[in-house]
Amino acid sequence: MADELNSTIKDLEELKHQTLACENCHLRAGCRGVVFGEGSPLSPIMFIGEGPGQTEDELGRPFVGKAGQLLDRILEAADLPRNTIYITNIVKCRPSNNRTPTQEEMKFCLPWLREQYRILRPHFMVLLGLAATHGILAPDLKMNQVHGQWFERxxxxxxxxxxxxxxxxxxxxxxxxxxxFQEISRAVKAFEQESETLEI
Incomplete structure (x- = not known):
């Protein structure tokens, strides 16, 4: 387990170093820096938002503004404290005026997200909002119709x-x-219990 953790952290740090130097699209010119992501590298679950806001851009961390503070409270209540998950965004640079990123902007940034997935290998992904849902699943989905449903990929x-x-x-x-979030918590807990049983 220690070797797996060390390898994961090393690979993630190398990817972060590469991502922070990214200038593949125009978003980089309009923000302070790239917001990579953070959390437990061995977590079975990854949360993906749309992009950094002003506070996130200033601090270089995802979900630390008002929305992030609300998310932290929801995670705690769902018994998924923030230090046990991994969290990032589909675009790593702040769109101007906190607008929703376009499909083209998301396509530019998706390779970084795919690499995060390749290294972390989460069993679950939670897509926070329509931008992440459209960028990863399909651009025509409506949140009121698909929220709370599991999609297998x-x-x-x-x-x-x-x-x-x-x-x-x-x-x-x-x-x-x-x-x-209650359903997400149940699924993660069931997965963790099954994993513990298999290890025994």
Whole structure:
């Protein structure tokens, strides 16, 4: 396990070094820096948002503004504390005025996300908001129709759910989002219990 962790961390640090130097699209010129991602490198679950906001751009960390603070509270309540998950965004640079990234911008950044996946090999992905859902699953999906559902892609189970910023704008989304997170928590706990049984 220690060798696996050391290898994962080394590969992730090398990828981060490469990503921080990225200037593949125009977004890099309009932000302070690249926001790579953070969290437990051996977590079975990866959360993916749309892109850094102003606070994230300033601090170089994902989900640390108001939406991130709400996400932290939801994660704690769902027994998935932030230090046990991995979290990143589909685009690593802040779009101007915190706008939603375009499909083209997401395509430029997807290779970095794919490399994060290759290194981390999560069993679950949670797609926070429509941008991540459109960029990874399909561009015509509607959140009110697909949230809370698992989609199988290879060996990964993916679930779209509401972005915490959307919940801040519309408190009526709190209940459906919370139900989604309860299902996510159940799935992760079941996976962890099964993994422990197999190790025994």
């Amino acid at each position: 290879g060996k990964v189970r993916m679930m779209p759910t509401y972005h915490p910023a959307a919940i801040l704008r519309n408190p009526n989304l709190k209940r459906p989002a919370w139900e989604d």
